[in-house]
Amino acid sequence: MLRAKAVVSLAAIRSGLTGLRPDKTALIAVSGGRDSVALLHWLVSQGWNKLRVLHLNHGLRGRSSDADEKFVQNLAAKLALHCDVRKVDVAQLAQRKKLSVETAGRDARRSFFAAMARKHRCQFLFTAHHADDQAETVLHRLCRGASLRGASGMRGAAETIPGLITVRPLLQVTRAGIDDYVTGHRLRFRDDASNNSPAHTRNRVRHEVLPLMNDVFRRDVRPLLVRFAEHAERDDACLNSLALDFSTRHRLEPPDGSLRITTALRRQSPAILCRIIHQWLAGRKIPNVGNHEIESALLMLRDESPVKMNLPGGAHLCCDGRRLWVQSATVPTKSRAPRPRPSRQRK
Numbered sequence: 001m002l003r004a005k006a007v008v009s010l011a012a013i014r015s016g017l018t019g020l021r022p023d024k025t026a027l028i029a030v031s032g033g034r035d036s037v038a039l040l041h042w043l044v045s046q047g048w049n050k051l052r053v054l055h056l057n058h059g060l061r062g063r064s065s066d067a068d069e070k071f072v073q074n075l076a077a078k079l080a081l082h083c084d085v086r087k088v089d090v091a092q093l094a095q096r097k098k099l100s101v102e103t104a105g106r107d108a109r110r111s112f113f114a115a116m117a118r119k120h121r122c123q124f125l126f127t128a129h130h131a132d133d134q135a136e137t138v139l140h141r142l143c144r145g146a147s148l149r150g151a152s153g154m155r156g157a158a159e160t161i162p163g164l165i166t167v168r169p170l171l172q173v174t175r176a177g178i179d180d181y182v183t184g185h186r187l188r189f190r191d192d193a194s195n196n197s198p199a200h201t202r203n204r205v206r207h208e209v210l211p212l213m214n215d216v217f218r219r220d221v222r223p224l225l226v227r228f229a230e231h232a233e234r235d236d237a238c239l240n241s242l243a244l245d246f247s248t249r250h251r252l253e254p255p256d257g258s259l260r261i262t263t264a265l266r267r268q269s270p271a272i273l274c275r276i277i278h279q280w281l282a283g284r285k286i287p288n289v290g291n292h293e294i295e296s297a298l299l300m301l302r303d304e305s306p307v308k309m310n311l312p313g314g315a316h317l318c319c320d321g322r323r324l325w326v327q328s329a330t331v332p333t334k335s336r337a338p339r340p341r342p343s344r345q346r347k
């Protein structure tokens with residue numbers, strides 16, 4: 001099951017990424033667990049012999065973490081692959097930055113992967129996320145109020161780190177399929193006991209929430225969540241395309257970087273409007289734009305909110321009735337932002 005679905009998935013991914021080839025260097029994240037070991041073994045069997053194995057030792061399980069590191073190094077050597085390892089005290093990092101251990105670990109991995117991409121001049125990183133991971137991600141995001149984009153879950157290929165595209169060829173493969181592959185090829189791997197800890201929300205979704213949903217609905221809901229993610233990704237892509245086309249045709253973004261407020265814009269569906277605003281703010285390099293910022297901007301368009309509001313990163317969104325513009329944290333010059341027009345009053 002892994003072999004057939006992964007072949008189709010990777011072929012589809014490669015059709016849109018001309019630089020992703022077996023004869024080119026690519027990175028692969030390997031924890032030592034069954035999923036990443038199976039992916040590594042499968043890719044090598046498919047002729048990907050220029051992979052660079054990356055392993056981050058989180059230092060959370062003492063000698064077990066060190067044993068994971070040694071296992072991955074030996075596995076890479078056995079496959080005649082280069083291996084890069086970094087050890088980070090994630091618990092200390094979480095305490096210092098006042099983050100959860102999960103978030104600190106994710107940040108440490110992102111930093112490590114980005115550094116290795118720069119060092120080895122690699123554009124692609126393989127990870128072993130699979131269909132069960134996708135179902136858990138979708139459910140987790142929905143319960144946190146995700147938009148259609150967030151509900152689409154993980155993409156087969158996406159730039160998750162600036163300059164680095166994460167490739168996930170196993171997103172159509174179930175955990176059971178991976179287990180069968182590991183058993184069939186007698187692959188050795190490392191078990192991480194923390195994957196069963198109820199201290200992590202993701203683990204509770206996996207071991208408590210999804211089994212309960214399966215019981216309530218008397219069926220395995222994971223394939224349904226994965227299918228929903230596929231449909232959400234398709235529909236979101238369509239709406240984003242329509243938003244970009246509308247913005248381009250109506251020339252909503254003049255050279256000064258503002259967003260023109262036109263009658264045609266105000267008449268657009270909220271589904272298109274919010275994407276036009278999101279795309280425009282993304283072009284202004286505003287980080288972490290969420291539902292609050294988008295909804296507030298929509299109120300500005302309807303003359304129902306103040307003419308100035310805070311944006312992430314210390315910037316401000318300004319409106320004079322004719323256009324929106326971003327005022328940076330520093331005092332803007334006349335060439336960088338239009339002058340506000342006192343054309344209306346608030347009651």
